[in-house]
Amino acid sequence: MFDTNNSIGRVVSLFSGCGGLDYGFAHAGFNVQAAFDNDEHAVSCYNLNHFGKAKQQVIDESWSLEAPVDVIVAGPPCQGFSTGGGYTENDPRNSLLLATCRLVVKSKARLAVIENVAALTNKRNQEYLTQAQEILVKGGYWCSVQVYSAADFGVAQRRKRTVILARFGNAPFRGPIPHKTEMPTVAKAFRGIFSSLQAHNPKFPKPNSKHAVIAKRIGAGQKLCNVRGGDASIPTWDIPEWFGQTSSFEKQILTTIRALRRRNRKRDFGDADPVSLSEIKMEIPQVSQDQLTSLIQRGFMRSSDDLYDLKDTFNGKYRRLDPEDVSPTVDTRFGDVQLFLHPTENRGLTVREAARLQGFPDEFVFPEQEKEAYRLIGNAVPPPMSIQIAEACRELLA
Structure with missing residues (x-):
């Protein structure tokens, strides 16, 4: 998919998922040497797309890289920090953020990009973020911590994520400045979706079923609430x-x-x-x-x-996307018709539509098991966002 003969740096990816962050670095000319994740579906999906080689691997404090590396990119589990993931105090997965920072220091990589949920910067998670920065600073890195909106990178959703960018040395730097060529919308993201595309299989609820009846009454940008x-x-x-x-x-x-x-x-x-x-x-x-x-x-x-x-005190189900606006955050449940509706049709979203809203190109292949595909897409970094982060990293390495 990418020409790495003239690569500008060696990248290793930790907690790679299906490769949304890695895709951007490959696109920007980096050589993605290896990727690691303990999820077999993520590894399989990653390897279907030919921009690096992923292995199934548990990442923890005892693990170490086997070769020199210029850039480490990582997306340690975010569920423990997330406001939408059933936040649990002292979630054991939270320690993997700190383990990632220690692995960065151990590797002596020139750059590190660590991505997580926006809620990482919340007061209740501040201790973990502070510890993460302290590990990197004591290891000789200068850190930038910023919360970005995916829409500012041209992605058609209001997803917000925290990006920790660390460069070896004590010279300060500015993090990526997002840009977009046009205002993103759901309608623009869905242009030219054909039935022949992989992972595009629209499913309509049965006539007169609960889903069908409710969907008919929900307009663009509305929800059952x-x-x-x-x-x-x-x-x-x-x-x-x-x-x-x-x-x-x-x-x-x-x-x-x-x-x-x-x-x-x-x-x-x-x-x-x-x-x-x-x-x-x-x-x-x-x-x-x-x-x-x-x-x-x-x-x-x-x-x-x-x-x-x-009764029914949930804050919104059957959220119908507004074609002239960006989408709500694409999460792992995006294929559930009870949660999200197509902007103009009375059905849920297909895997390919979820991928479009994340900015994945149509040639990116997802698993045939739809539940796994939605999960991988919902956990991924949107490629347009990762491309711009990678381009900023290229300048920092120049």
Whole structure:
């Protein structure tokens, strides 16, 4: 795929995944000598695409490189730091960020690029980020830590990621400055998607099924959501075809509870709390216990300890992409029709569409097992972003 006869530096990749970060370095003229990941599906996908050779390998403190290297690129596991990954304090995977930094120091690579979630810079993760920087600085590296938006690199999604760029020596430098040739949108990303493309297999829900009925009521940029108001949120009580009929007064009750549960806080965690009958009566004096009971029986509300709350309190499912905007972050669940909808068709996203939104070229091959393909795409660095990071690294090595 790439000519490495005139390569400008030797690259080794750790926690490579399917190779989104590595692809950019190969594209920019680096020689990707080797890549390592402990996931067999990631390794297989990487090797299908011919820009380096990946091996299945557990990366930890005891492991070391076998040959000199100019650049180490790494994407250590991010789930423990992520706000969307079920954050767990002291997640054992978090230590792999520090192990990566120690391997960089041990290797004496001229440059290192370590990519992770934007939440790595959050207060609760600050200790790990500080330790990572201390390891690199004590090892002789100058560090740049920046949070980037993929859209600024021309990628059609609002994905944000932290990039640690470390160069051996004490000379300060500026990190990559993103640029784009045009404003990215979902519609532009989907131009020219043909049925013959690998991993493009649109699947429509069965007519009159739950997914089909709900999808018909969700417009561009909207989502099924009971806990937020506004034009972007379609509550269950506005889809009577599936969830059942409600009167105008019942809708008033439900929307009042929606506001009260966020306004009248009882706990110091979360973002909403159940409300009492007296609180509801303060807003709607004529409301009755029987009316609340009816809404509970029909699945619009629930009750516990004499408090009332809405049913289905997730903050958005069936998110329909807006063709004239960028996509939400492409994550590992992007193929689930209950979570994301095609911008104009009543179905979920194909693997190839998810790949387009990440900026992967159409010739990039993904596994036939769709679940694995979505996971690999969702965990990857968008290639347009990695290309510009690699180009900045090329200048730093000049």
